[in-house]
Amino acid sequence: MDYSTELNEQQLAVVANTDGALLVLAGAGSGKTRTIIYRTAYLIKVKKENPYTILVVTFTNKAARELKNRLADLMDIDPRYLWIGTFHSVCTRILRFEHEHLPYTSNFSIYDADDQKMIFKKIYKQLNIDKEKFPIAKIRSFISNQKDHLITPEDFFEFNDENLFTKTVHRIYKAYQKYLLNNNAMDFDDLIANTARLFHDKPKIRKKYEDRFKYIMIDEYQDTNYAQFKLIHLLARERQNICVVGDDDQAIYSWRGATIRNILEFEHDYKNVQKIRLEQNYRSPDIILNLANSLIKHNSGRHEKTLWSKMKSETKPSLVSVDNDYEEAEFVAEKLLELKQHTLLKNCAVLYRTNAQSRQFEQIFSKHGISYQIVGGVNFYQRKEIKDLIAYLRLLVNPQDTESLLRIINFPPRGIGASTLQNVVQMAYSSQKTLFEMMLAKKDDPDKLGKRLNRIGNIYADLVKSAREMSLSTLVEKVVESSGIIQYYENSKDIRDETRLENIKEFVAAAYEFGEYYAHETGGNPTLSDFLQHLALQTDVDQLEDKSNTVFLMTMHNAKGLEFDYVFIVGMEDGLIPHARSVDGETALEEERRLLYVAITRAKKNVFMSMAQTRRLYNVNTYTMPSRFIAELDKKYYDKEEDYRQSNIYHKARKKPKERIKNSRSYFKIGQKIVHNKFGEGIVLNVDGEDMDAKLTISFPGGVLKKILGNYVTLKK
DNA sequence: TTAAGTATGCTTTTT
DNA sequence: GCATACTTAA
Numbered sequence: 001m002d003y004s005t006e007l008n009e010q011q012l013a014v015v016a017n018t019d020g021a022l023l024v025l026a027g028a029g030s031g032k033t034r035t036i037i038y039r040t041a042y043l044i045k046v047k048k049e050n051p052y053t054i055l056v057v058t059f060t061n062k063a064a065r066e067l068k069n070r071l072a073d074l075m076d077i078d079p080r081y082l083w084i085g086t087f088h089s090v091c092t093r094i095l096r097f098e099h100e101h102l103p104y105t106s107n108f109s110i111y112d113a114d115d116q117k118m119i120f121k122k123i124y125k126q127l128n129i130d131k132e133k134f135p136i137a138k139i140r141s142f143i144s145n146q147k148d149h150l151i152t153p154e155d156f157f158e159f160n161d162e163n164l165f166t167k168t169v170h171r172i173y174k175a176y177q178k179y180l181l182n183n184n185a186m187d188f189d190d191l192i193a194n195t196a197r198l199f200h201d202k203p204k205i206r207k208k209y210e211d212r213f214k215y216i217m218i219d220e221y222q223d224t225n226y227a228q229f230k231l232i233h234l235l236a237r238e239r240q241n242i243c244v245v246g247d248d249d250q251a252i253y254s255w256r257g258a259t260i261r262n263i264l265e266f267e268h269d270y271k272n273v274q275k276i277r278l279e280q281n282y283r284s285p286d287i288i289l290n291l292a293n294s295l296i297k298h299n300s301g302r303h304e305k306t307l308w309s310k311m312k313s314e315t316k317p318s319l320v321s322v323d324n325d326y327e328e329a330e331f332v333a334e335k336l337l338e339l340k341q342h343t344l345l346k347n348c349a350v351l352y353r354t355n356a357q358s359r360q361f362e363q364i365f366s367k368h369g370i371s372y373q374i375v376g377g378v379n380f381y382q383r384k385e386i387k388d389l390i391a392y393l394r395l396l397v398n399p400q401d402t403e404s405l406l407r408i409i410n411f412p413p414r415g416i417g418a419s420t421l422q423n424v425v426q427m428a429y430s431s432q433k434t435l436f437e438m439m440l441a442k443k444d445d446p447d448k449l450g451k452r453l454n455r456i457g458n459i460y461a462d463l464v465k466s467a468r469e470m471s472l473s474t475l476v477e478k479v480v481e482s483s484g485i486i487q488y489y490e491n492s493k494d495i496r497d498e499t500r501l502e503n504i505k506e507f508v509a510a511a512y513e514f515g516e517y518y519a520h521e522t523g524g525n526p527t528l529s530d531f532l533q534h535l536a537l538q539t540d541v542d543q544l545e546d547k548s549n550t551v552f553l554m555t556m557h558n559a560k561g562l563e564f565d566y567v568f569i570v571g572m573e574d575g576l577i578p579h580a581r582s583v584d585g586e587t588a589l590e591e592e593r594r595l596l597y598v599a600i601t602r603a604k605k606n607v608f609m610s611m612a613q614t615r616r617l618y619n620v621n622t623y624t625m626p627s628r629f630i631a632e633l634d635k636k637y638y639d640k641e642e643d644y645r646q647s648n649i650y651h652k653a654r655k656k657p658k659e660r661i662k663n664s665r666s667y668f669k670i671g672q673k674i675v676h677n678k679f680g681e682g683i684v685l686n687v688d689g690e691d692m693d694a695k696l697t698i699s700f701p702g703g704v705l706k707k708i709l710g711n712y713v714t715l716k717k
Numbered sequence: 718t719t720a721a722g723t724a725t726g727c728t729t730t731t732t
Numbered sequence: 733g734c735a736t737a738c739t740t741a742a
Contacts, residue, residue, distance in 0.1 A: 060732085088732055113731080188732055256731065354729055359733095376731085410718095417718045537732075557730045579729050595730080616733095617728090 007031075007038060010278050014243070015039045018047060018215065021236075021270035022243040023263075027307040028292070028601035029283030029563065032245055036217060037067060039243070040082070041075040043215055051081040055213040057232075059220040061086055061538060063561060080522065083213070087228050088188060089537050091195040094209070095186075096533075101202055102194065107397045107529050109185040110536035114382060115403060116140060116187055123175045134168060143173050147189035148225045148257035150196055153177055184400040189227070196231040210238055220561070221246035221266070225257035233269060240270055248303050249296050252557060252595050254587075264303075279306055283563055283604050285313030287637050291607070292600040294634035299590045317600075317607040317638040319572065319630065324621070325357075328612045329364035332568050335608060336370055336551060339566055345371065347565035349552040351599045353576045358553050361570075365551070375554035381535055385485065385500040386507055390535060392479050395460070396467050397529050399436040409439070412488035414455045423449060436460075459483065472526050476511040480504060556599045567603035569596070572611040573624040596629055609638070 003015060011031060014024050015038045026032040040056065043049045058064045064086060068079035083090060092110070099106040111119070120136045123129075146152075151159050153174040160166045180186060186194065199206040216236050218224065221244035224232075236242040246263045254260070267273040281289055286309045293307060322328050332350060339348060350361055358374055365372045381390070388411055391404035398404075410416040416424075427449075428438035442450045443457025459482050466478055480486055485504065489497040514534055518526035552564070556577075571577065578592035600607055611630075614621045 086732070191732090252730080253732090255729085356728055413719070415718070419718085555730065576729095581729060591730095 003038060003042065007035065008280060010276055010280075011035045011038070013276050014278070015042045017243075017274055017276070018043060019241060021240050021266075021273045023266045023273050023275045024243065024245040024278065025275065025303055025305065026245050026247055026278040027281060027305055028247065028250060028598070029281040029309075030278035030307070031280075031282050032219070032278065033063070033067065035278070036219060036245065037070050037074070039217065040067075040071060041077060044077055045075065049215065051077065051079075053212060053214040054082055054217075055090070055215070055235075056082065056084040056217045057087055057090060057219065058084065059086065059223065059561060061089065063219065064089070086537065087224075087231075088191050089533075091191040091231075092533055092537065094195050095191065095198070098198060098205055101198060101205060103181060104184055104186070105398075107184075109183065109394050109398045109401045109404070110191070110533065111180070111185050111187045111403070112382070112536065113140075114387065115185075118407075119176060119179055119403060120172070123172055123179065127171055127175060129168060129172065134172070139169055139172055142169055143176065144189050145257060146173065147193045148227050150193055150227050150230060182400070183403050184398050185403065192225075192227045192231060196227050196234065199231065199234040206234055210235055214239065214241060216242045218242070218244045219246075220250075222248050222251040222260055222263045223253040223256075223258040224262050225259060226262075227257075229259075229262045229269075236270070240272075242270065249299070249305065249594055250560065250598050252560065252591060252598060254591055277305065279308060281307050281309040281601075284309055284601060285311040285605070287313050288317060288600065288603055288607055291317055291633060291637035292597050294637060295593060295600070295629060295632050296597045298632050299593055300586075313606070315606050317603075317609065318641065319609040319611070319633075319638055320641045321611050321613060321626075323613055325360050325571075325612045325615045326364065328570055328610050329360040331610060332361065332570065332608070333364050333368045333370055335568070336365075337368065340370075343565055344549050345551045346549045348568070349554065349559065349562075349564040349566075349602065350568040350570060351554060351556050351559050351602070352570050353556060353579055353595075354571075355555060357571055357576070361553055371548070371550040372553055373548070373550040375552055376558045381538065383500075383503055385489070385503055388485060389476075389480065389483070389504065389507060390532070392463075392483050393476070393528060393532060395436065396463055396479075397532060400434055402435045405435050405439070408483070409456055412484045414452075414484075416452050416456070420449070420452050424453070467528060471515070472528055472531055473508070473512045473515050475528060476531075477508055480508060556595050559602050560598055563602050563604055565603070565605040567599065567607050569599050569607060569609045571615075572609050572627045572630060573615070574627050575624065577627050577629065593629060593632075596627075607638075
């Protein structure tokens, strides 16, 4: 492998500088991932280092997987012994391994924001705290912030003034940590904080990992928080062999505790730091970079950078103003159909500031038969039916996980309501047993309580046995069956439960897939615990599939690290970008500016920006103002369609939705021919309800009957 | 105890 | 406008 022909001068310098502290300031599209891959390969192939000594931390699991795959394919390196992962996955691995030095067992559960919320509710009730005065979301993020700064309930008041507010927060924090410990569970912040603390408190363990990881590389360093900095510093301060890669212009996670300080102060945190800038962009034509630069230069206190590109473009980015949010979606749809003539839809993405903006696009895209894929939003794994299933599984791995038990003890309904439950909890408490033990012990008692617990107790006694014998996927299938969830949804009359059933099937498929993936990666069979960990740390971006040819819809945050030929940036309005909650204060505003910068720099070929003059908010049409960032964009680098109303698209777009709504009272009739995006042409057999909300029973070719909402089909012309 | 009906509050961004 | 939380009737 000739590195010098594959890399430019600066990239080469990053690859060859393997010793000492190295700060790489890598602009958008400057071949950052590529450089990390070559550096890793260089260490192994040229420096003959054992892969075992290298730690690479990435921002998403997807990035980690990509890195591994490319190392395997291009460089013929077995990635199995490399430690490549996100902070969260690396920490989980360490914590499970070192559990004996912690008050947790190796199979601790990982709780997400949803679980946290439920626990907070319980604690509020228990401690009798007013949620008006102490809003859960606010307190939760306050406590999360403490964890990001490695502040425990014990040393809380060393860092916080003592007043009425902090006293209450402290009580909640203490109770919350106790609850987690009792459930043998950690939240996301704990994964990082506990690892950092472990390294800090147990020098022997730190030494073990310090000796092992001779080379440490951190990607997206601008989005690390204090706990992550500390964790890495503990590992790297002795050897000072660390390479961080980042771009202060792309820091967009300060609200999550990330601090630019880490990248700005890197030269003080480590000795003799070498600094290398990657400024040549290989992704976008110069006009797009100029546009992005004209925006970002309004930020102060940044590392001065001049991103440039050799590529020229014949087309110019554009900004379009339309009447309302539906027409914005129509405009994007129209453009996409045009683009579809010479490019694949999967090379296109629609980026918005808030998830709520996705709906119009979904509707209009289905109408035009444009297939799309939403990344993020309501995560698959956050859906009720999936969370229920996961709770069943978690409990098998971690019987202390009372939170999960409470979730499913009476779902599907088996006669254990609030009052019965209280009895069981009380008895468990007085006999010093976990709720799980109580459930299993009581199930054979002939008294009233025993009878109630009978079903769930039997189910679990059986499942516990199966868990020891069955493979992962068979076990998951068995849980789906014997929990009664399938039967419950099959008997339900609610049309939404059909989707739930499909989701459950998809979940079982995911278990199979994971089994195959795991076998491929490690040569072994996954345990249930492996699967659960995978689920907990998985995000939507990680699952992004480019197999099917669909447009991607996602938030600007989710687009970080990705690239597309054509990028639509929608909702260029004040209140959206910058978001209404981020317009006070220069710091917040600068982060919004960076976010838009990230969005623009995703594009390889062209950028289409759009704004709507009115937008429906909480079901009311509200007038909007153009984003204040538009004034900062240099007019040389984009075309503005001043009066979009005059154009054809506008009139076409305007009529369609109106017509539809007017006639909608009798919109669907029995016998009507319709077209569905996925199933094709069909005939309406029954209509329940009116308008777009009507529940339709439709017969598709091959005698397939489906119940579908009117929203998802169009009339056949 | 549960299902169905009514009230509310909610929208940043996510590992 | 939707999803969740709470209330009421069976």
